[in-house]
Amino acid sequence: MTEIKAIALDVDGVLTDGGIWWGPGGEEWKRFCFADIMGVSLARKAGLVIALISGEDSPLVDRFATKMGITDIEKNCKDKAAALRRFADRAGLALSEICFMGDDINDVAAMQLAGFAAAPADAQPAARRCAGFVSVKNGGNGAVRELVEAVLAAQARATPAKIA
Numbered sequence: 153m154t155e156i157k158a159i160a161l162d163v164d165g166v167l168t169d170g171g172i173w174w175g176p177g178g179e180e181w182k183r184f185c186f187a188d189i190m191g192v193s194l195a196r197k198a199g200l201v202i203a204l205i206s207g208e209d210s211p212l213v214d215r216f217a218t219k220m221g222i223t224d225i226e227k228n229c230k231d232k233a234a235a236l237r238r239f240a241d242r243a244g245l246a247l248s249e250i251c252f253m254g255d256d257i258n259d260v261a262a263m264q265l266a267g268f269a270a271a272p273a274d275a276q277p278a279a280r281r282c283a284g285f286v287s288v289k290n291g292g293n294g295a296v297r298e299l300v301e302a303v304l305a306a307q308a309r310a311t312p313a314k315i316a
Contacts, residue, residue, distance in 0.1 A: 153268055153285070153306035157249040158201035160239055160262070161296060162232070163213050165255035166272060167204075169292030182212045183292060191297030192220050198304055201243055205235045207258055232262035253299055255279050255291050270299045 164170050167188055173181040192202055202222050206213050209228035217225050224242060226235040232254070240247050248267035254260070255275035263269035263282045271283035272295035280286050285302060287295040 187294035188296040
């Protein structure tokens, strides 16, 4: 984790609990956790680049990205490994400098390609097997915050207590 300069995140099942609510008018709702929001904020303050790579084409991903100041987003992504390569090129980073956190089989190729792979505690077994870091917390319930704190601690960068 010491060489990580960027964290790319799947959204559903990582930043959310993987659930979806549909309102009576057809609107889609997702729940994001404030612990993960703070984790993304801490990562950005410490100089880590954050990217979102989502298989869904939800405007809620854009809304989250805007709130967090994340400009590198790929939605409706069917090949997350290719998306991770494109992100690395855009960011001028080697794949070895990127951590990818995913939770399901559609994330495994990107997890295997990244320099470091992570998964939430409740990720599917295939994702957990290829992760070098499995959080204690479930997706959408602090898993991203836990990953960020582990990366920052491994790099002896600013810890949450020093940033606050």
